[in-house]
Amino acid sequence: MSALFNLLKRSKVVVSIIVLLAIAYVGYFWATRSTSTDNAYVVANIQSVAAEVSGKVEEVYVNNNQMVTKGTLLFSLNPKPYEMKLQEVNLNLQALQVAYLAAKELLANYAQKDLLQQNASELQLLKTKVNAAEIKVQQAQLAVDNAKSQLAATKVYAVENGIVSNLFLAKGTLVQAYQSLFSFIDTNQWWVQANFKETDLADVKKGDKATIRLRMYMGDKVYQGTVADTNWAVGRRAVDSADLLQSVPQENQWLLLPQRFPVMIKIDHPDPKFPLHVGASAYVTIEPTK
Structure with a gap:
């Protein structure tokens, strides 16, 4: 009886290890295949x-x-x-x-x-x-x-x-x-401006699919989007009226962190049940196509 109990106990341990390894593998696969940021917000033509x-x-x-x-x-x-x-x-x-x-x-x-x-x-x-x-x-x-x-x-x-x-x-x-x-x-078209680190943009390109979660609807609604364009240039100078480039504020004044570049993502199918608001915070994950 004790031998059977030990066998079952060992089996549970083995199953638990396999499940943990599977979760770790899926997490690693997802992390290496996708690009995510919480530095994003909803935009529209105003x-x-x-x-x-x-x-x-x-x-x-x-x-x-x-x-x-x-x-x-x-x-x-x-x-x-x-x-x-x-x-x-x-x-x-x-x-x-x-x-x-x-x-x-x-x-x-x-x-x-x-x-x-x-x-x-x-x-x-x-x-x-x-x-x-x-x-x-x-x-x-x-x-x-x-x-x-x-x-x-x-x-x-x-x-x-x-x-x-x-x-x-x-x-x-x-x-x-x-x-x-x-x-x-x-309201005919909505986008999310996602400011990605330059180190995460190597494989991101126009047409890639994206998953968008808004903080105001977290857990209730997931939007799908398509990368409309990636910005070729941003302004890095603090004040320059002649610099007619889109500017992304620096996150740290002491350490030189990776520069962020805005990626415009078109929201594919806005849902009237979950109305969009300009400036609403978003979490964005892009799955680059190879």
């Missing part, structure tokens, strides 16, 4: 929303942090000054069109006269007047088109599906043309 014309805010139709679809009316400016301008240039266009038609008719009547009765210099003068009148009509038409565009620009719409952010715009506010009023987060 646009500055502005009106193309100046004016007083007549109405704001959305709220801060509201999800909107492409074509949604965001806000409008008082259109009256632009309606009056359009009316003015329309009247001017009509007057110039009348003058142009009169000049053309005068030229046509003169051209029908007998050649002996025609004066070459007078004929040329009439042609010049017609050409000048035509140019004025064209210029007036451009003014009308511009006035129509400005009137249309008093209403500002969402150019993509997205989220209104940092909106603190009140009715009656005077705004200038192209003045940044609030932000708009394009």
Whole structure:
């Protein structure tokens, strides 16, 4: 009986050792085959929303942090000054069109006269007047088109599906043309910027698959992603306004640690049940393809 007990005990030890070795092997295989970092966060295209014309805010139709679809009316400016301008240039266009038609008719009547009765210099003068009148009509038409565009620009719409952010715009506010009023987060595409150590990037390339875990959904949701690009250069100088390179802050000022390079990973299938937030922290693992 004791011999059987010892045999079972030894068998359990052997099985435990085999399991531990298997776990160690899988861990080693995964660690050597994959590249991971916790220095990562969610990014998206963020646009500055502005009106193309100046004016007083007549109405704001959305709220801060509201999800909107492409074509949604965001806000409008008082259109009256632009309606009056359009009316003015329309009247001017009509007057110039009348003058142009009169000049053309005068030229046509003169051209029908007998050649002996025609004066070459007078004929040329009439042609010049017609050409000048035509140019004025064209210029007036451009003014009308511009006035129509400005009137249309008093209403500002969402150019993509997205989220209104940092909106603190009140009715009656005077705004200038192209003045940044609030932000708009394009939700059509999402990325994670993963800042990997340079020592981990030898095998990482565009098209590699990645696993993404967000801290806010840890244990509840795992995202899949694809490496969109790896950065070829980063700025290392502390302050350099002329250095138009993406900058990754140093982690240690005393020891020269490996430089980090940003890798952009496109999130393949965003899940509406787990909404993404710009700046959210992420854990990223990339499996380089050989």
